[in-house]
Amino acid sequence: MLLIFVDSCSDDEKTVVVLVGLPARGKSYISTKLSRYLNWVGINTRVFNVGAYRRLQMKDYNDHSYFSDENNEGVALRQKIASEALDDLISWLTSDVGRIAVFDATNTTRERRLWIMERCKTHNFQVIFVESICKDKNLIQENVLEVKVNSPDYKSIDKEEALKDFLKRIEHYEKRYESIDDDLDKDWSYIKIFDQGKRYLANRIEGKFFLFCFLVGEHCFLNCRTVGWSQHK
Structure with missing residues (x-):
């Protein structure tokens, strides 16, 4: 069924x-x-990971303070890096080969998401947001311990110290995090994934239903329980 949609x-x-x-x-x-x-399946797709762009520009990661909104230099640098990644995404997608581009970053504020949409709109790109919401502390800790403390940011740091630093990094993001609003953002196309697949919410995904099928299917998470539809008029 997924191949038909694609x-x-x-x-x-x-x-x-x-x-x-x-x-x-x-x-x-x-x-x-x-x-x-x-x-x-034959759709030329590329991921633009903002974290990878940051690591290319910052050879040495110091600590979580880089992600604090009180760090003006860090704020400016984060915006610059995100802009460069989005510029590359747009250049690639406007070429003859690109069809779907994935902008992999936190994008935790509505202001940031509006900025992305405006940039994409000028090129007539369709935009669909995929928000991963997880409040299960066990799942979060498991992901941090298995993946994040082993990232290039912490290659020369003790795992215990890396864990403390990364949890502080999450706290910085939590202070400014704005989830996609089902009323305010009702005209947007988006899919919300709760607790790594326990529940899903889809809004205005006409023409992109195959993405939803993929996310709900066995390709990502295997424990889907509830699917919700939101079609605002």
């Missing part, structure tokens, strides 16, 4: 999948899985 997509249609969510919520996992699958 084959029905227009070759001329360009789409940006924008990840949303706090750190350690599985955004990069979703991005990688989605990209691999779409490329496998």
Whole structure:
């Protein structure tokens, strides 16, 4: 069934999948899985990971203070890096080869998401947000311990210290985090994933239902329980 939805997509249609969510919520996992699958079925897809752009520019990671809104230099640098990643995404998607681009970053404020939409709108790209919401502390800790403390940011740091630093990083993001609002953002196309697949909410995903099928299917999470539809008029 998934292949039918994929084959029905227009070759001329360009789409940006924008990840949303706090750190350690599985955004990069979703991005990688989605990209691999779409490329496998013949849709040229590429992930633009803002964290990777940051690590290219910042050879040495210091500590969580870089992610604090009180760090003006860090705020400016984060915006600059996000802009560069989005510029590359747009350049690639406007080429003849690109069809679906995945913007893998936290994108935790409505202001940031509006900025992305405006940039994409000028090129007539379709935008669909995928927000990963996880409040299960066990799942979060598992992800942090298995993935984040082993990231390049902490290559020369003791795991216990890395864990403390990363949890502080999450706290910085929590202070400014704004989830996609089902009323305020009712005209947006988005999919919300709760606790790594226990529940889903989809809004205005006409023409992109295959993305929803992928996320709900076995390709990402295996414990889907509840699916919700939201179609605002």
